[in-house]
Amino acid sequence: MLAYIKWFCSISLLSMISGCTTGKPNNVEPITNFDVNRYLGQWYEIARLDHSFERGLDQVTATYSLNTDKTINVINRGFNSANQQWQQAQGKAKYVKQPNIGYLKVSFFGPFYGSYIIFALEKDYSAALVSSYNYDYLWILAREKNISPKLLTHYLTLAKQAGFDTDKFIYPQQ
Template structure:
């Protein structure tokens, strides 16, 4: 009986974890995604609040391809309260095909979560990214700031995708 219970618990855990690499019903990952163009440094110009980024400003994400085809992710931000830089290093892998903007990223061992690029400028100058649900959202840019007309465009796209844009945080990028 205990073996059956353990098996059931393991299966339940796998189902729960696999749900973290899905996509929200309201978004579709970009296709024709080209990883080499996405690599490099991105500035976080807007995000929904979460404990792992709370209080951080000057947030960047840097992506580099590893020899095995996975992607190293280095997230960095200035902690205003601690007056120190915080950094998290993770690993990302494509969920399906390498030309679809749906990756799974892990900062904690075997636990992965979705990283869904659902809007991307043709020149890879800005991206809208969500997690497995619309409670996770970022506007990333190659520039530290965006012109108002572009920000309005991205906010409109995000709202249409079911993102609560009224709750967005716009971190400083002037350091």
């Protein structure tokens, strides 16, 4: 019986981890014709759904650069006004499929990866709508600290159509 419980727990954990790695919400499809070189650099977080690892942070940025092994270096940074300190997390991203598809997996914790799905991206790479493996994670990112009300409305509409609860968005101060 103990062996069965261990086996069941192992299979359950493996299923959960693999779901986080390559899973995606229904109605969310990664963009094609993705060019990582145009995506590299600094992005400002315009809006996000709340989650523990960014809770209370403002002035949030994500900076992407290429590593020598062709993975992508990820640095997420934000200011916590409660304790008046900057917080930073460094990770790496890899492609889930081909490099021309905006579907990556990102790790900040060793071997554990989570989906990073770019499902809307401006032609000039000035703003993006990014999801993870379920409807609890969603970000609007931009190259500038602000986006036009028209673009924000467009991204909110896309997110809502995909099934995200956009009423729960947090708009961090930049």
